[in-house]
Amino acid sequence: MRPLAGSIRQNTRLQNLLLRDASDAPGDMFKALAVQSHQGQPLSDLLQGLNFVDETARLNAAAEQSALPVVDLHLAPPSPLLRGMIDPAIGIKHRFVLWQFVGNTLTVALTDPDRIEAVKSLLGDTAPNYRFVLTRRSAILHHYTIHHRQDLSKAANSHxxxxxxxxxxxxxxxxxxxxxxxxxxxxxxxxxxxxxxxxxxxxxxxxxxxxxxxxxxxxxxxxxxxxxxxxxxxxxxxxxxxxxxxxxxxxxxxxxxxxxxxxxxxxxxxxxxxxxxxxxxxxxxxxxxxxxxxxxxxxxxxxxxxxxxxxxxxxxxxxxxxxxxxxxxxxxxxxxxxxxxxxxxxxxxxxxxxxxxxxxxxxxxxxxxxxxxxxxxxxxxxxxxxxxxxxxxxxxxxxxxxxxxxxxxxxxxxxxxxxxxxxxxxxxxxxxxxxxxxxxxxxxxxxxxxxxxxxxxxxxxxxxxxxxxxxxxxxxxxxxxxxxxxxxxxxxxxxxxxxxxxxxxxxxxxxxxxxxxxxxxxxxxxxxxxxxxxxxxxxxxxxxxxxxxxxxxxxxxxxxxxxxxxxxxxxxxxxxxxxxxxxxxxxxxxxxxxxxxxxxxxxxxxxxxxxxxxxxxxxxxxxxxxx
Missing domain, CATH: 3.90.550.10 (Spore Coat Polysaccharide Biosynthesis Protein SpsA; Chain A)
Structure with missing residues (x-):
C-alpha cells in the first residue's frame, strides 16, 4: 500500500480542493488515487479523465493550489502579435499559448502549473521575464485550431x-x-x-x-x-x-x-x-x-x-x-x-x-x-x-x-x-x-x-x-x-x-x-x-x-x-x-x-x-x- 499512501500525501491539498466538486466525493477520490498508484498520471488529469470532475472544477482547484490566476481566452484572446513566435505544434503538445507581452514580461497561459518548468525550458530566452496564468485546455486547442489552422495544415502536407x-x-x-x-x-x-x-x-x-x-x-x-x-x-x-x-x-x-x-x-x-x-x-x-x-x-x-x-x-x-x-x-x-x-x-x-x-x-x-x-x-x-x-x-x-x-x-x-x-x-x-x-x-x-x-x-x-x-x-x-x-x-x-x-x-x-x-x-x-x-x-x-x-x-x-x-x-x-x-x-x-x-x-x-x-x-x- 505504500504507493497509494505516497500518492495521498503528495496530493492531499489538491484532493481536498477537488473533493468539493467531485461527483461522488470520497468514493470517487479513493478510486482515482488507487488508479493513480497503478498508472502514475497527474491526479487532476486522472479525475477529469475518469469524468469525476469537469474541466472547470479541475482548473479552479489548480488555480487555488498554485495561486495562479485563471483567464478566459474567449473573453481575453491572446495577442495576435505573438502568434508567430512558437511552432503551434509545440504549443498544442505542451498545452500552452503565448498570451500577452507587456514591458519585459511574457505572459503564458497553460493548463497545469506542473508544466511551468517544462514550458520555460522550451521558451528559453524568448523573453527576459515570464508570468504564468491558467486556462482551459479546450480553449488552447480552440485557439490553435482557429488561428494556426493554415500553418498546421501546410505542415501536414510535408512532415x-x-x-x-x-x-x-x-x-x-x-x-x-x-x-x-x-x-x-x-x-x-x-x-x-x-x-x-x-x-x-x-x-x-x-x-x-x-x-x-x-x-x-x-x-x-x-x-x-x-x-x-x-x-x-x-x-x-x-x-x-x-x-x-x-x-x-x-x-x-x-x-x-x-x-x-x-x-x-x-x-x-x-x-x-x-x-x-x-x-x-x-x-x-x-x-x-x-x-x-x-x-x-x-x-x-x-x-x-x-x-x-x-x-x-x-x-x-x-x-x-x-x-x-x-x-x-x-x-x-x-x-x-x-x-x-x-x-x-x-x-x-x-x-x-x-x-x-x-x-x-x-x-x-x-x-x-x-x-x-x-x-x-x-x-x-x-x-x-x-x-x-x-x-x-x-x-x-x-x-x-x-x-x-x-x-x-x-x-x-x-x-x-x-x-x-x-x-x-x-x-x-x-x-x-x-x-x-x-x-x-x-x-x-x-x-x-x-x-x-x-x-x-x-x-x-x-x-x-x-x-x-x-x-x-x-x-x-x-x-x-x-x-x-x-x-x-x-x-x-x-x-x-x-x-x-x-x-x-x-x-x-x-x-x-x-x-x-x-x-x-x-x-x-x-x-x-x-x-x-x-x-x-x-x-x-x-x-x-x-x-x-x-x-x-x-x-x-x-x-x-x-x-x-x-x-x-x-x-x-x-x-x-x-x-x-x-x-x-x-x-x-x-x-x-x-x-x-x-x-x-x-x-x-x-x-x-x-x-x-x-x-x-x-x-x-x-x-x-x-x-
Missing part, C-alpha cells in the same frame, strides 16, 4: 522528409515521364517487336519466380510466438490515441462509435479522435448533432487541394496526447481486448519495435463470391505472409488500419507521407530502413469486404498505385536502399512493390498459358525462344498451384474449412486485378495523389449479428482499471 516522400512526383513531371515511356514502348513495338516481347517474357518470368520463392518461404515459416497473457512488467498502461479518418461516413459513424465504445481499455487512458474534412458537410453536421463520450472527440481537417487519409492523420496527430497511436477505419469492428494485446506486445518488446500490426478479417465474407475470395486473400496476407515476414525480420507492408505505433518513433520518421495513397506500405519500408521492426498480433479487427466488382477494382487500383509510388520513392537512391535494408530485404521490397504490380499487369500475357497446358497452340508467342517460353509456362503454372497451397494453409489457420471449396475459384479472382493495375498505371502519371475512396457501411447492418459473434469474448480479467 515526411522530401527524400522519403513522393510529393515531388506531381504536376507536369510524371506526365512527361509517362508520355516518354509510352512513346518508347510504341517505338519498340513497331521497330523491334520480337525484342520487346522477349524482354517482357523474361521480366514476367523473373517476377513469377521471385514471387513464388517468397511465398514458398513464408509457407515454410512457422508463426512467431506471441507474448503470454501476463500483466505488463512496467505496471503502467500507456495512453492510447486512436485516429479514425472519416470522409462521407455519416451513414456508419453511429455504429462506429458503438464499436469503439466496446473497446476494453481504461477510458481515462483512451482518446478516440474522429477526424473529418472541413468540406465534408454531411459527416460534420452529423457529428455536430451527436453527443460524444468524454474520451472521444472531433478533429476538423482544413480544406486543401490535397485531400488524402495520411494528410488528415498528420494534421490530427498534433491534437493527440497518446504515447501509442493507433488507426482504425470507419467500418472496423475490433475485438474488445485488442488494445490490451497491443500494449502487452509493446511492453515485452525491445526499443527496436516501432509498431504492431493486428490481424484483419471480414465480417461479411459470406456475402458473395468476391467477398469469399477477398477473405481468402486477406487470410493469406495476415495469417501467413505477415507472420513470416516478422519471423525473418523482413520489410512489412503495413495495413492501413489496426496498426499501432510508438508515437516518438512515428514523429522521428516524419509521420505519414501525405502524398502517398498507400501510406501504410511506405511507412513500413521507412521503418525498416531506419532499423525498426514491426510485430504481428493475432488480435483481430473485422472489416467490410468489398463485394462489388467496380468498388473492388477502384480500391485495388489505389493500393497498386501506392505500391508504384513507394517503389519510385525508395528507388531514387538504390545503393542507399540496399545498404540500409541488406540484400535480402532489398529483394523482398522489390517483390512486394514492383513484383506485386507485375503479377497483375501481366495477366493478359500469362492467362492464355492455361490453354497452352491443354495443348492449344499460341502463335503470338512463336517469336519467343522455345526454352524461355517453356520456363515461363512452368513458372506460371507452378505459381498458380503454389497460391492454391498458400490459400489452403491460410484457410486452415483461419479455421474455416468451408472455404476450401472456394480455393479453385481463386484462379478466376486474381485476374480481376489486371483492370486495377492498368487503372493504377494511368493514374500514376495523370493523377498520382488522387484518393479513390472506398465506400463503407454498405451491408454491415445486416451482418451485425455476425459482428457480435466474432467480437464476443471474456473480458472481465482485462478490467485492470475503471472504464
Amino acid at each position: 515526411t522528409p522530401e527524400g522519403m516522400s513522393c510529393r515531388s512526383w506531381s504536376g507536369l513531371r510524371p506526365r512527361l515521364i509517362g508520355a516518354a515511356l509510352l512513346a518508347a514502348l510504341i517505338a519498340a513495338g513497331i521497330f523491334a517487336p520480337q525484342v520487346l516481347l522477349v524482354g517482357l517474357v523474361m521480366w514476367i518470368f523473373c517476377a513469377l519466380l521471385a514471387n513464388g520463392l517468397l511465398k514458398g518461404a513464408m509457407m515454410m515459416s512457422k508463426k512467431p510466438a506471441l507474448p503470454p497473457p501476463t500483466i505488463p512488467r512496467r505496471h503502467k498502461l500507456p495512453k492510447v490515441s486512436i485516429l479514425l479518418p472519416l470522409l462521407r461516413e455519416e451513414d456508419i459513424v453511429d455504429r462506429l462509435i458503438e464499436r469503439m465504445s466496446a473497446l476494453v481499455y481504461p477510458k481515462q487512458l483512451l482518446e478516440i479522435c474522429l477526424v473529418y474534412e472541413e468540406n465534408d458537410s454531411a459527416t460534420k453536421n452529423h457529428l455536430a448533432a451527436r453527443r460524444l463520450p468524454y474520451w472521444m472527440r472531433k478533429i476538423e481537417v482544413p480544406a486543401d487541394t490535397l485531400q488524402t487519409k495520411p494528410r488528415a492523420m498528420n494534421y490530427a496527430l498534433d491534437f493527440c496526447s497518446g504515447d501509442v497511436i493507433g488507426i482504425y477505419d470507419a467500418e472496423d469492428a475490433p475485438e474488445p481486448d485488442q488494445l490490451h494485446k497491443v500494449v502487452r506486445i509493446f511492453d515485452q518488446a525491445d526499443e527496436s519495435v516501432a509498431c504492431v500490426q493486428c490481424q484483419l478479417d471480414f465480417y461479411n465474407s459470406a456475402t458473395n463470391w468476391i467477398s469469399k475470395c477477398f477473405t481468402i486473400e486477406y487470410a493469406i496476407l495476415f495469417r501467413v505472409m505477415l507472420p513470416g515476414l516478422q519471423r525473418w525480420n523482413l520489410p512489412v507492408p503495413l495495413g492501413g488500419t489496426s496498426v499501432f505505433f510508438r508515437r516518438d518513433i512515428l514523429e522521428k520518421l516524419g509521420r505519414w507521407d501525405a502524398h502517398n495513397v498507400t501510406e501504410d506500405a511506405d511507412l513500413g519500408i521507412r521503418l525498416y530502413r531506419a532499423g525498426y521492426r514491426c510485430l504481428w498480433s493475432d488480435a483481430t479487427t473485422y472489416e467490410e469486404a468489398n463485394f462489388r466488382v467496380l468498388p473492388w477494382v477502384r480500391q485495388r487500383s489505389r493500393w497498386l498505385k501506392g505500391f508504384l509510388q513507394t517503389w519510385i520513392t525508395h528507388m531514387r537512391h538504390p545503393l542507399a536502399l540496399l545498404r540500409q535494408t541488406g540484400p535480402i530485404g532489398f529483394l523482398v521490397f522489390q517483390i512486394q512493390m514492383i513484383g506485386t504490380f507485375t503479377s497483375f499487369v501481366a495477366v493478359p500475357l500469362v492467362l492464355p498459358m492455361w490453354l497452352y497446358t491443354f495443348g492449344v497452340p499460341l502463335p503470338v508467342y512463336d517469336a519467343v525462344p522455345t526454352d524461355l517460353f517453356t520456363m515461363l509456362v512452368v513458372a506460371f503454372v507452378s505459381t498458380e498451384i503454389l497460391l492454391l497451397g498458400l490459400g489452403a494453409l491460410a484457410v486452415k489457420r483461419r479455421k474455416t474449412p468451408a472455404f476450401y471449396s472456394r480455393l479453385p475459384t481463386m484462379l478466376f479472382y486474381w485476374p480481376l486485378g489486371a483492370f486495377a493495375a492498368y487503372k493504377a498505371l494511368w493514374e500514376l502519371f495523370v493523377h498520382p495523389s488522387y484518393w479513390d475512396k472506398t465506400s463503407h457501411g454498405i451491408n454491415d447492418v445486416e451482418h451485425q449479428e455476425e459482428i457480435n459473434r466474432l467480437t464476443a469474448h471474456m473480458a472481465e480479467t482485462l478490467n485492470e482499471a475503471p472504464n
Whole structure:
C-alpha cells in the first residue's frame, strides 16, 4: 500500500480542493488515487479523465493550489502579435499559448502549473521575464485550431522528409515521364517487336519466380510466438490515441462509435479522435448533432487541394496526447481486448519495435463470391505472409488500419507521407530502413469486404498505385536502399512493390498459358525462344498451384474449412486485378495523389449479428482499471 499512501500525501491539498466538486466525493477520490498508484498520471488529469470532475472544477482547484490566476481566452484572446513566435505544434503538445507581452514580461497561459518548468525550458530566452496564468485546455486547442489552422495544415502536407516522400512526383513531371515511356514502348513495338516481347517474357518470368520463392518461404515459416497473457512488467498502461479518418461516413459513424465504445481499455487512458474534412458537410453536421463520450472527440481537417487519409492523420496527430497511436477505419469492428494485446506486445518488446500490426478479417465474407475470395486473400496476407515476414525480420507492408505505433518513433520518421495513397506500405519500408521492426498480433479487427466488382477494382487500383509510388520513392537512391535494408530485404521490397504490380499487369500475357497446358497452340508467342517460353509456362503454372497451397494453409489457420471449396475459384479472382493495375498505371502519371475512396457501411447492418459473434469474448480479467 505504500504507493497509494505516497500518492495521498503528495496530493492531499489538491484532493481536498477537488473533493468539493467531485461527483461522488470520497468514493470517487479513493478510486482515482488507487488508479493513480497503478498508472502514475497527474491526479487532476486522472479525475477529469475518469469524468469525476469537469474541466472547470479541475482548473479552479489548480488555480487555488498554485495561486495562479485563471483567464478566459474567449473573453481575453491572446495577442495576435505573438502568434508567430512558437511552432503551434509545440504549443498544442505542451498545452500552452503565448498570451500577452507587456514591458519585459511574457505572459503564458497553460493548463497545469506542473508544466511551468517544462514550458520555460522550451521558451528559453524568448523573453527576459515570464508570468504564468491558467486556462482551459479546450480553449488552447480552440485557439490553435482557429488561428494556426493554415500553418498546421501546410505542415501536414510535408512532415515526411522530401527524400522519403513522393510529393515531388506531381504536376507536369510524371506526365512527361509517362508520355516518354509510352512513346518508347510504341517505338519498340513497331521497330523491334520480337525484342520487346522477349524482354517482357523474361521480366514476367523473373517476377513469377521471385514471387513464388517468397511465398514458398513464408509457407515454410512457422508463426512467431506471441507474448503470454501476463500483466505488463512496467505496471503502467500507456495512453492510447486512436485516429479514425472519416470522409462521407455519416451513414456508419453511429455504429462506429458503438464499436469503439466496446473497446476494453481504461477510458481515462483512451482518446478516440474522429477526424473529418472541413468540406465534408454531411459527416460534420452529423457529428455536430451527436453527443460524444468524454474520451472521444472531433478533429476538423482544413480544406486543401490535397485531400488524402495520411494528410488528415498528420494534421490530427498534433491534437493527440497518446504515447501509442493507433488507426482504425470507419467500418472496423475490433475485438474488445485488442488494445490490451497491443500494449502487452509493446511492453515485452525491445526499443527496436516501432509498431504492431493486428490481424484483419471480414465480417461479411459470406456475402458473395468476391467477398469469399477477398477473405481468402486477406487470410493469406495476415495469417501467413505477415507472420513470416516478422519471423525473418523482413520489410512489412503495413495495413492501413489496426496498426499501432510508438508515437516518438512515428514523429522521428516524419509521420505519414501525405502524398502517398498507400501510406501504410511506405511507412513500413521507412521503418525498416531506419532499423525498426514491426510485430504481428493475432488480435483481430473485422472489416467490410468489398463485394462489388467496380468498388473492388477502384480500391485495388489505389493500393497498386501506392505500391508504384513507394517503389519510385525508395528507388531514387538504390545503393542507399540496399545498404540500409541488406540484400535480402532489398529483394523482398522489390517483390512486394514492383513484383506485386507485375503479377497483375501481366495477366493478359500469362492467362492464355492455361490453354497452352491443354495443348492449344499460341502463335503470338512463336517469336519467343522455345526454352524461355517453356520456363515461363512452368513458372506460371507452378505459381498458380503454389497460391492454391498458400490459400489452403491460410484457410486452415483461419479455421474455416468451408472455404476450401472456394480455393479453385481463386484462379478466376486474381485476374480481376489486371483492370486495377492498368487503372493504377494511368493514374500514376495523370493523377498520382488522387484518393479513390472506398465506400463503407454498405451491408454491415445486416451482418451485425455476425459482428457480435466474432467480437464476443471474456473480458472481465482485462478490467485492470475503471472504464
